[in-house]
Amino acid sequence: MTTIGIRELARSSAILEGHDYAQIEDKKTKQAKGLIVSNEYAEVVKKYIDKLVAKKHQQEVDEIMQFAGSCEIHSRFLNLTDREIREKIAQEKYGE
Incomplete structure (x- = not known):
């Protein structure tokens, strides 16, 4: 595999001629x-x-x-919004 530095590529893209692919590498790191x-x-x-x-x-x-x-909704909660479901549960729990 041909390895080319970023700076080399920036200076001249002619380096790539004749290669099917080349890996770009930061030569410093x-x-x-x-x-x-x-x-x-x-x-x-x-x-x-x-x-x-x-x-x-x-x-x-x-x-x-x-x-x-994977979760089933009880029939008493069908067609209710999340807020309405919470209110209904609170009413049943605390008996309002």
């Missing part, structure tokens, strides 16, 4: 900052990343949906 992909493979990489993001979102939705419908 030796920390990877990203990856540059040639235009030839850009669409393939974009589709792959879109699939990964969609899969991640679907997993999050699936985690939430496992709880959907």
Whole structure:
């Protein structure tokens, strides 16, 4: 894998010619900052990343949906707002 410094890339993008991809690295901290992909493979990489993001979102939705419908509302509370439900419970509890 070709590693290019941020400053090198800023000085000249001609460094990228002849490479399918290159890793961008902060030479001072030796920390990877990203990856540059040639235009030839850009669409393939974009589709792959879109699939990964969609899969991640679907997993999050699936985690939430496992709880959907797990609670049942008693028939006496149907079509009431949360405030009305609290008032009704208080009336039944304290007998107003």
